[in-house]
Amino acid sequence: MTISTILMAFFVLFAVGLTWFFVYYFGNPVLENPDGIAKVVGNCGDTMEIGLKFKDGRVENTHHWSNGCSFSKNCVQTAASLARAKTIEELKQINMVSIMDEVGQLPETHLHCAQLAEITLQRSVENYLKSSQQTVVSGTKS
Numbered sequence: 001m002t003i004s005t006i007l008m009a010f011f012v013l014f015a016v017g018l019t020w021f022f023v024y025y026f027g028n029p030v031l032e033n034p035d036g037i038a039k040v041v042g043n044c045g046d047t048m049e050i051g052l053k054f055k056d057g058r059v060e061n062t063h064h065w066s067n068g069c070s071f072s073k074n075c076v077q078t079a080a081s082l083a084r085a086k087t088i089e090e091l092k093q094i095n096m097v098s099i100m101d102e103v104g105q106l107p108e109t110h111l112h113c114a115q116l117a118e119i120t121l122q123r124s125v126e127n128y129l130k131s132s133q134q135t136v137v138s139g140t141k142s
Helices: 003-027 070-083 088-092 096-103 108-138
Strands: 036-041 047-055 058-066
Touching (some): 036 108, 047 070, 058 070, 070 108, 088 108, 096 108
16 A cells, blocks of 8 residues: 555545535534523433524524434434424424434334434423523513
């Protein structure tokens, strides 16, 4: 193996990694000042985060993140996707079954991923409701 072959392999791997980073980063940008946000750690050790931005009583934009397995990432992405354009009452109807319907068949050992995504979504809704109540009480919102 020559030095040029090693360098070429390094640059190809670097380009692939850099491309993946930019696709992931620009495909799922972090929400600035989300209206509701939650970060939940499951019993398995996976962490999920969902941020919600509301406009006119509906979810305008979402942010999701997970450090878990591919099943966790798919479930949290699906939960965030299902939340878009929904009202609070519609958000409260999203559960692990509706997430699994969208994700597809999960192995029995990973059903908790859908449950963790549901919990994370519902806690971000609770966070939004709690923060919007506080702003109404303090008089900054009408």
